[in-house]
Amino acid sequence: MKEKAMYxxxxxxxxxxxxxxxxxxxxxxxxVLILGKQTKSSLYHAHVExxxxxFNIAGEDMLRVGLEQALRFGSEIWEEDVLNVLQDENLFEIxxxxxxxxxxxxxxxxTGAHRNRLGVPGEKQLLGRGVSYCVECDANFxxxxxxxxxxxxxxxxxGALTLLGDSKSVHLICExxxxxxVLREEIxxxxxxxxxxxxxxxxxxKNEVEELVxxxxxxxxxxxxxxxxxxxxxxxxxxxxxxxxxDEAKYIQTDKKQQTNVPGVxxxxxxxxxxxxxxxxxxEGCVAGLEAASYAKKLSLTESGRSLQK
Ligand SMILES: Cc1cc2nc3c(=O)[nH]c(=O)nc-3n(C[C@H](O)[C@H](O)[C@H](O)COP(=O)(O)OP(=O)(O)OC[C@H]3O[C@@H](n4cnc5c(N)ncnc54)[C@H](O)[C@@H]3O)c2cc1C
Numbered sequence: 001m002k003e004k005a006m007y008x009x010x011x012x013x014x015x016x017x018x019x020x021x022x023x024x025x026x027x028x029x030x031x032v033l034i035l036g037k038q039t040k041s042s043l044y045h046a047h048v049e050x051x052x053x054x055f056n057i058a059g060e061d062m063l064r065v066g067l068e069q070a071l072r073f074g075s076e077i078w079e080e081d082v083l084n085v086l087q088d089e090n091l092f093e094i095x096x097x098x099x100x101x102x103x104x105x106x107x108x109x110x111t112g113a114h115r116n117r118l119g120v121p122g123e124k125q126l127l128g129r130g131v132s133y134c135v136e137c138d139a140n141f142x143x144x145x146x147x148x149x150x151x152x153x154x155x156x157x158x159g160a161l162t163l164l165g166d167s168k169s170v171h172l173i174c175e176x177x178x179x180x181x182v183l184r185e186e187i188x189x190x191x192x193x194x195x196x197x198x199x200x201x202x203x204x205x206k207n208e209v210e211e212l213v214x215x216x217x218x219x220x221x222x223x224x225x226x227x228x229x230x231x232x233x234x235x236x237x238x239x240x241x242x243x244x245x246x247d248e249a250k251y252i253q254t255d256k257k258q259q260t261n262v263p264g265v266x267x268x269x270x271x272x273x274x275x276x277x278x279x280x281x282x283x284e285g286c287v288a289g290l291e292a293a294s295y296a297k298k299l300s301l302t303e304s305g306r307s308l309q310k
Pocket of ligand 1: 012013018039044048083113127137279
């Protein structure tokens with residue numbers, strides 16, 4: 001049988017929420033392990049210019065420095081995915097993709113939210129180079145340019161209207177406009193060019209987005225395409241533990257201490273719902289890290305009290 005490592009706090013996810021949680025937990029002098037790959041963080045391909053105190057920085061650089069800080073304060077990292085988490089009395093038992101097992105007293109889930117991808121050629125290759133999943137984050141980079149939004153629900157329609165103010169042209173591509181009447185009227189009366197019953201076949205561009213090709217052969221010249229199909233949290237690990245989700249079963253529900261309904265399990269960042277922003281992720285990570293460290297310390301004290309009584 002494989003040997004099980006033991007930590008006070010294990011953090012699932014090495015994005016900004018997980019890293020900030022690690023920094024704060026480790027400074028409370030508990031043992032901390034981070035699990036997850038930085039290249040899979042939403043931040044990895046982002047360029048951030050709305051994070052307080054920093055004008056302009058590549059997400060990849062932020063992640064690198066955040067990890068260095070977390071390690072400097074004593075956290076450790078295993079850069080691998082988690083396959084399963086189980087509860088064994090007061091402890092949590094985690095299995096990673098390489099088959100390693102680790103136990104912990106408290107657990108922080110910071111696995112981010114998976115954006116609904118289009119799954120078309122060019123989307124992955126041009127991510128961060130014209131392809132975006134967040135109008136709010138990236139609209140500023142496309143001022144005065146031709147842009148498109150993909151999706152037919154309120155997120156996409158609202159995003160297209162937001163872009164209208166500063167863009168040269170805005171194209172909305174959807175299979176069906178699925179919004180309340182007021183929004184439908186607003187978009188139909190706006191200057192947004194709407195392509196209904198339309199589907200993207202390919203996003204084209206050498207180094208940056210240049211053109212969208214629709215299934216019916218229509219070609220649209222744009223330098224930015226915002227894919228606004230909503231987002232879904234990585235829920236499998238959470239639901240296995242009996243963690244309560246929100247009403248739409250998309251995100252983890254927490255209280256103000258970032259605590260879930262399962263004692264000892266905390267959550268932070270995009271997995272707790274929108275807005276999907278660094279500032280929110282690190283704020284929640286900070287609280288989760290401090291609370292998870294206190295929980296682990298209290299559990300250690302209770303356990304040592306019990307063994308003294310024996
Ligand atoms: C293109 C783009 C541009 C953006 N621009 C901005 C911006 O300008 N400003 C801003 O504030 N925000 C921006 N964002 C949003 C920001 O990146 C996120 O809000 C932030 O990264 C959320 O942090 P997180 O730690 O919750 O999740 P993430 O950063 O997504 O990290 C999730 C982590 O969980 C790990 N993970 C997932 N599943 C598992 C598993 N099974 N086992 C182990 N680990 C797992 C991943 O590997 C990753 O390390 C942008 C996002 C994108 C995609």
